Amino acid sequence: MANIITRTDAEALIPVESSKEIIQAVQHESAVLQLMKKLPNMSSKQTKMPIMSALPVAGFVNGDNGLKPVSSASWENKFITAEEIAVIIPIPEAVLDDAEYDIWAELKPSIISAFGKVIDGAVLFSTEKPTSWPDGIATSAITKKKTVTYGTGIDTAEDISELMGLVEADGFDVTGFAAEIALKSSFRGLRDKNGGLIFAPSLQADTPSTLYGQAINYVxxxxxxxxxxxxxxxxWSQAVYAMRQDMTYKVLDQAVISDASGKILYNLAQQDMVALRCVMRLGWQLPNPVTQLNGTDTRYPFAALVPAGTEHSGG
Known part of the structure; x- marks a missing residue:
């Protein structure tokens, strides 16, 4: 009888402590998970968040016997819905037999990057986002015309200052930035009107660079x-996320793997293969509560710097 790699044999690829380690690495790989506020883990698929939609109004009392103003407040519900992100990685048994290196160690960085890419793409640009998730941050900023066109100011510093002003005008404070890596070169040497540097590159590992004193994460x-x-x-405190399920793994050795049309891609048992299946579940939401400066639907706690020559104009 030919030797085969059983489920038990293959599971040795995955150290027990790697689940927590992978989640932490995905949070570091994803720019948005570094910037957003993390809520406690979800106990079910959906978590309700009451959000204030109308603020109370106070006023002066006219004289000793004047009537005190009467006001009201209201709330609306928003929901964080956990959605699943997954990948299946088929591995020929012959590769496992012949490998002289730690295959799990080789796969782990690719898995981390793949999950980080999916999360950032959905949260920032609505890329393949689940229908239960809100529109991406950049998508909504453009829709709400919270934009400044790159190059309209005297330099990048002025463009970003104007961008921050759009957020502040709605009653929010800028607590961080997410940016394309190509923009990094234009930050070096940027100074304010007094000659002070407004960009401080990171000098220590795991410490983000800062722009106007706030963290900047390059995607x-x-x-x-x-x-x-x-x-x-x-x-970014207005954008929240929560984990429903940490990274879990399962080694498949008898499964049939097919594409969306039903076409069989791999028959693991017939093709002498195993497959590593990785799954995690999380959700995010952007409450966008009313503020004293803007109680209308035009408010938004984010603004986007858009390329010159695009159709988007400043907000």
Whole structure:
């Protein structure tokens, strides 16, 4: 009887502690997960978030016996819905037999990058996003005309200052930036009117560079759409995410893997293969509550720096 690699044999590829390690690495690989506010883990597929939609109004009392103003407030519900991100990686048994290196160690960086790309693409640009997730941050900023065209100011610093002003005008504070890596070169040497540097490159590992004193994260996982946006500024505390399920793994050795049309791609048992299946579930939401400066639907806690020559104009 020919030797085969069983499920138990293949599971040795995956160290037990790797689940938590992978989640932390995906959070580091994803620019948005570094910037957004993390909520407690979800206990079910959907979490309800009551958001204030109308603020109370106060006023002065006229004289000793004057009537005190009466006001009201209202809330609306928004939901964080956990959606699944997954990948299946088929591996021929012969490769496992002949390998002289740690295949799991070789696969792990690619898995991390793939998950980070999916998350950032959906959250920033609506790329293949689930219908239950809100529109991407850049997508919504453009729709709401919260944009500044790159190159309209005297330099990049002025463009970004104007961009921050759009966020601040709606009652939010800019707490960070996400940007394409190509923009990094234009930040070096940027100074304010007093000659002070407004860009501080990172000098330590795991410490982000800063722009106007706020963290800037460059999206390097291939999800950034440079044709639409060069940089996003915003109040990232307004964008929240939560984990429903940490990374889980399963080694398949008897499955049939097919594409969306039903065409069989691999028959693992027949082709002497195993497959590593990786799954995680998370959701995100952007509450966008009313503020004292803007109680209308035009408010948005993010603004986008768009390329010159595009159809988008400043907000």
């Amino acid at each position: 390097k996982n291939g999800s950034w759409d440079s044709s639409k946006v060069k940089l996003i500024a915003g109040d």
